[in-house]
Amino acid sequence: MSFARNARGVAGGLIWDRVLGEPPNGIHPVALFGRAMGWLERRVWADSRLNGLGYAVAGVALGATAGAATRSTTVAVGVSVAGRELRRVAKTIEDALIAGDLNEARRLLPSLVGRDPSGLDESQIAAAVIESLAENMVDAVVAPVWWGLLLGAPGAAGYRAINTMDAMVGHRSERYENFGRAAARLDDVANLAPARLFALVVALVSPRQAGAIARIVRRDAAAHPSPNAGVAESAVAAALGRQLGGQLRYGSRVEDRPLLGDGPRPGPADVARARELTERVEVALLIGLIAMFPTRSHCGPAA
Template sequence: MAAWIMLAGLAVEALLGWPDALDRRIGHPVRWFGWLVERAERLGNREAWSRSARVAMGGLVTMLLVALAGLIGLTIQLVLADGWVGFVLMALLASSLMAARSLHDHVADVASAFEGAGIEAARCTLGRIVGRETAELDEVAIARAAIESLAENTSDGVTAPLFWGALLGLPGLFAYKAINTLDSMIGHRNARYEAFGKVAARLDDLANLIPARLTGTLFTLCAGSGWAMKVMFRDAREHRSPNAGWPESAMAGALGIRLSGPRTYGAATSEEPWLNADAGDPDAADIRRALALYRRVVVAAALLLAALGWAHLP
């Protein structure tokens, strides 16, 4: 049943996304949870405390909020367990915690900005989806950042929610999104969050361990490229993230481009190693190629869910 719910949720999100009218009226479930994270951080992250105390408090907050999310998912699943109405409602809830369409649209907006209004518009559009400084980026750097964001977030926004939802039902899906949201809000390596968000960051690494590798494998298989597989296994571990390197290096190999490398976050420059270093740099047209591969991966994920669902039918 869980696999079918995830498949239906993926179909709803891929076709409709989260409607703007609904967003204006009630917001979005991830933002509701973000509100809780924000207030818990304000109460529990005190500069006057020692580092070990902040790590402990951050860990406690993280575990409580993840447990709360999982409990909410379990309660909803138990209440709606029977009948088609319950199935539809659970699929709709699941769809709100996926990002297949929204991720595609955000990256496609960067490509459209290039094609329609030029590099300044592309920089502005890219700035909405990446954390790095975009004001001085040229075409190559913009294309690289957009493709990297697409590759990494395929795991965070599509594969991982589907994986945990299919494995553990709504409790798994809700708990995963809680972990991912906590990491995005407090899992940063800076003075304010490094200690308080340490447990959240490590838990997110653990939760994405399998999905990131599965995503990279899907990229290579959907590209039909043995070279992409070779690049992934060779270069993934060079990435600063234990997980992001897998889908990013697979994408680099599949498209025949190099990704990662040095980049700027505010006033700081991060010297990252190249993925698929001997290949050429991407350009604006490669964003469209990456999106085409991404669409094939989403379809492949849907087929895997359908196969899993059929395998568990009585």
């Protein structure tokens, strides 16, 4: 029954996000958590994996405790998911691309992805948005749903804490190569099942492409440097019939990412298709959760 109750709470959280969207940044619990962990980092940082492990453990404990304190899976999931905001930001970049305003699209892109937008053309910007939609659907929708379903409010909020720490200290840099390793590995583990659930649901809502999705995920995902982003991006590439991946630039650092999927490179119209795909995935998750709701059986007196 607790699993069924969690399903009801998680569904409520998804509906909360779809109706209300993100709280203002000044009072957003994730932003408040980020400020708290920034304070902690300034006090415990050292070029040490052990210090980074202590930081990560403290962050998970803080997140899970805050989730438990809400005493509501709906609230914890509602502030942990961000599907509506993800699609809204993607739409603003899409609109700039369709209008032919590359400078505006480049200006908006850093609100969604970390790569350097300055030299990107129309197709590269579209690919960046689609890849971010795929990866962030796992981080900002499927994973909070998964952990909320399994562990209730502490699970959803604890996961959000892990993902936030990964964004803060889990990236490759001289400062975080050692200190951020624990946060990055925790995020990889926490997203293993959600990324594969996302790919499965993409196939379920794209039945005509299901065979191609399975084939391309098996063929291409493992070449990606992330054990989870490769699965999500390969599934979306196959569902859209487009090719993602390729060379990325992060400031002065250049990464040659593997090519994912078959077909032409994406254009502005494919961003809308990707948004609609993520919308269908989220609705499918919601329907699946509703199917798990607890039922009451009423037995009347024997005739």
